[in-house]
């Protein structure tokens with residue numbers, strides 16, 4: 001038996017972390033997580049009792065309560081009075097910063113092959129940033145140098161696998177450089193023994209049998225933008241003359257599938273997206289034989305009106321469509337699920353745009369992602385970027401330093417949210433990104449589902 005004196009003594013020295021959150025799920029279970037350490041865990045009734053009564057004068061001398069206490073101590077929910085979670089994070093951050101100098105975190109290259117597009121989607125941030133300049137295409141010289149430098153860095157850091165993404169505007173407007181880049185990268189892949197995962201983001205309006213064959217031969221995953229069935233898709237996704245793009249994409253999708261291309265659909269979910277229509281869209285994808293659907297929530301803060309209701313609608317749709325997809329054999333995923341992953345595996349940054357990616361503009365300038373406007377350097381000095389002050393400043397957009405996020409219930413889970421949104425809305429990359437409400441309810445709703453494996457697959 002656990003001696004009461006000992007327990008009383010340890011109780012005096014231990015504190016409930018002020019960062020813990022306890023949530024009751026749909027199935028009546030309780031989960032606990034810490035806003036700085038994550039550690040999402042299902043707790044039993046002894047742990048729940050202990051947490052709720054820790055500061056009360058109750059006799060805790062039973063063996064099973066001792067076990068509950070040991071568990072809570074091990075997972076930092078009960079902490080020693082001298083343990084400072086934030087200081088501990090800062091210490092780990094120093095180590096992380098030191099490791100970053102070699103460039104070992106940079107595993108993604110994004111080649112923005114074209115700043116031009118044949119479409120004019122109503123919510124396109126690319127069009128706002130780049131003003132859709134015509135004739136603004138990446139040259140083969142720029143692409144070749146970027147690939148060379150990136151692969152050399154990967155080799156130096158002994159990376160076994162990297163990702164190269166072709167992006168725009170519409171990358172297929174620059175078909176020549178797209179093909180040359182793939183062929184050249186594949187040669188370097190063999191030479192250095194580094195696997196390359198190729199991704200092509202396309203609006204799907206410029207497709208031919210020849211392109212499909214090339215994509216298949218080179219094992220490129222197509223990320224095709226499609227926002228729903230005809231009416232929903234055409235609401236925002238239009239050609240420059242105002243006409244809807246759905247029918248062209250539907251036809252081109254058949255070409256991709258005829259040549260056995262791997263297609264992942266990428267869909268922007270807006271407050272106007274209706275779950276009944278969205279389920280029909282999943283049925284349509286299933287009927288085409290498409291197994292992967294990526295959902296991207298549109299920000300709700302920019303719109304006038306009840307942004308909370310809009311955020312709630314989007315969150316429900318993300319989760320409901322995921323569950324419907326599971327039933328139908330269509331895997332519905334999205335970067336929003338990273339928030340759930342981080343409940344068990346916290347990281348310093350919100351996303352790959354902070355330190356993991358080099359996004360190359362047609363002129364050879366390097367940015368952290370396609371939407372952050374802070375220039376890190378150019379392809380001429382790519383290998384020096386990981387040790388420069390701009391790169392370090394970017395990495396420092398991290399939870400130990402984001403003062404305005406301090407005390408948020410999902411502080412290290414969200415890590416300030418999307419840096420690009422913060423920059424566009426507040427002109428300050430170190431601000432919390434504005435859609436806090438959406439992310440907070442999303443995290444809670446994913447936990448309340450009480451089915452962690454569906455978000456971790």
Ligand code: SF4
Pocket residue numbers: 117118119120121124125126127168169170203225
């Ligand atoms: S297809 Fe893509 S790049 Fe072109 S206008 Fe639409 S969102 Fe923008």
Ligand code: SF4
Pocket residue numbers: 350351352353354369370371372417418419420421
């Ligand atoms: S900063 Fe925002 S836009 Fe850039 S990669 Fe991260 S989430 Fe995406």
Ligand code: SF4
Pocket residue numbers: 404405408409410411412414415416417432433435436437439440
């Ligand atoms: S951005 Fe908002 S939701 Fe995210 S950690 Fe900061 S305050 Fe919390």
